[in-house]
Amino acid sequence: MNISDTFQETPLIHCVKEKHLQNVELVLRKGAKVNSTDSSGMTALMHAALLGTEEIAVKLIENGADAAIKDKKEMTAIMYAGCHGKKKLVTLLQKYDKQTSQSQIEGSLLIYYSKKGNLKAVIDAIEKGANVNSTDEKKWSPLISASHYGRLEVVQELLKQSDIDINAQAMMNTTALHHATRQCHPEIVHELISHGADINHQDRFGYTPLFYIQDEETAHTFVRFHEKINFDLKNPNNLTAIEFHKKEKRLKIAEILEQK
Structure with a gap:
C-alpha cells in the first residue's frame, strides 16, 4: 500500500x-x-x-x-493553498500548521491576488504583513505573476514597497522583466525598467529580456532606455538580440532596436 x-x-x-x-x-x-x-x-x-x-x-x-x-x-501545504487561491483551505490549515508564519501565509495569497489583478486584496495582504518577495512552486513572486499577466496597477503597487526584489528570479532564472516582455506588456516593461530592473539579465538560456520582444510597442519601449542596454550580449548560439530577431524573421523589431 x-x-x-x-x-x-x-x-x-x-x-x-x-x-x-x-x-x-x-x-x-x-x-x-x-x-x-x-x-x-x-x-x-x-x-x-x-x-x-x-x-x-x-x-x-x-x-x-x-x-x-x-x-x-x-x-508547506498552506502555502500551496494560498498560492492557488484556496482560501477555505488556508483557513482550515491555519489550525494545524503553527510553523508557517503569517507573513508567509499572506505572501502566498499575495501571489494569487497579484496573478488575478485584485488590487484591493493585494493592498490588504501587504497591510497584513505579507512577504512581498514570497514565491510559489515555480519560484514566481507576486511581481513576476503580476508582470506576466499584465496587471499594471498591481505592479505599480508592488513597486512602491521598499523591500521589493525587482530582479527576483523564477526557476528558469527569468525576471519580471522577461515575463512582461514576452507577454507583450509594454507599460509594465516601462515601469520595471524605470524602477531599476536589470535590463541585461540573462536567463538560464542566455537570453536577456531583449530577446523576448514580440511586438513593436515593446521594442520602442526598450529603445527609450537604450543607454542602459548592452546590445552586444549574445545568446548561446552567438547571436545578439538584433541578430536573433532577424533570424526569427521579426525584421520590424530588429529595425526598431537598431534605431538606438
Missing part, C-alpha cells in the same frame, strides 16, 4: 490527485502512510491543498497528516 512509482508517488497520493475521497479513505484504512512524500517532497496533504479538495484534506488531517512538513521547494 506504500509502494511508490517512478516519481515516488504512493497510491494515497495518486488517489488525492484524482480527487477521489472514497479511494483515499480506502487506502488509509489499508495502512497507507499519510505523510509519505513524492520525488519533490510533496505529501498527500500538499496535493490536496494545491487542488483545493477540502474534504480530502480534512480526512488526511484526521489520519495524522502533518501540515507543517516542507517539500524540497520549502513549501
Whole structure:
C-alpha cells in the first residue's frame, strides 16, 4: 500500500490527485502512510491543498497528516493553498500548521491576488504583513505573476514597497522583466525598467529580456532606455538580440532596436 512509482508517488497520493475521497479513505484504512512524500517532497496533504479538495484534506488531517512538513521547494501545504487561491483551505490549515508564519501565509495569497489583478486584496495582504518577495512552486513572486499577466496597477503597487526584489528570479532564472516582455506588456516593461530592473539579465538560456520582444510597442519601449542596454550580449548560439530577431524573421523589431 506504500509502494511508490517512478516519481515516488504512493497510491494515497495518486488517489488525492484524482480527487477521489472514497479511494483515499480506502487506502488509509489499508495502512497507507499519510505523510509519505513524492520525488519533490510533496505529501498527500500538499496535493490536496494545491487542488483545493477540502474534504480530502480534512480526512488526511484526521489520519495524522502533518501540515507543517516542507517539500524540497520549502513549501508547506498552506502555502500551496494560498498560492492557488484556496482560501477555505488556508483557513482550515491555519489550525494545524503553527510553523508557517503569517507573513508567509499572506505572501502566498499575495501571489494569487497579484496573478488575478485584485488590487484591493493585494493592498490588504501587504497591510497584513505579507512577504512581498514570497514565491510559489515555480519560484514566481507576486511581481513576476503580476508582470506576466499584465496587471499594471498591481505592479505599480508592488513597486512602491521598499523591500521589493525587482530582479527576483523564477526557476528558469527569468525576471519580471522577461515575463512582461514576452507577454507583450509594454507599460509594465516601462515601469520595471524605470524602477531599476536589470535590463541585461540573462536567463538560464542566455537570453536577456531583449530577446523576448514580440511586438513593436515593446521594442520602442526598450529603445527609450537604450543607454542602459548592452546590445552586444549574445545568446548561446552567438547571436545578439538584433541578430536573433532577424533570424526569427521579426525584421520590424530588429529595425526598431537598431534605431538606438
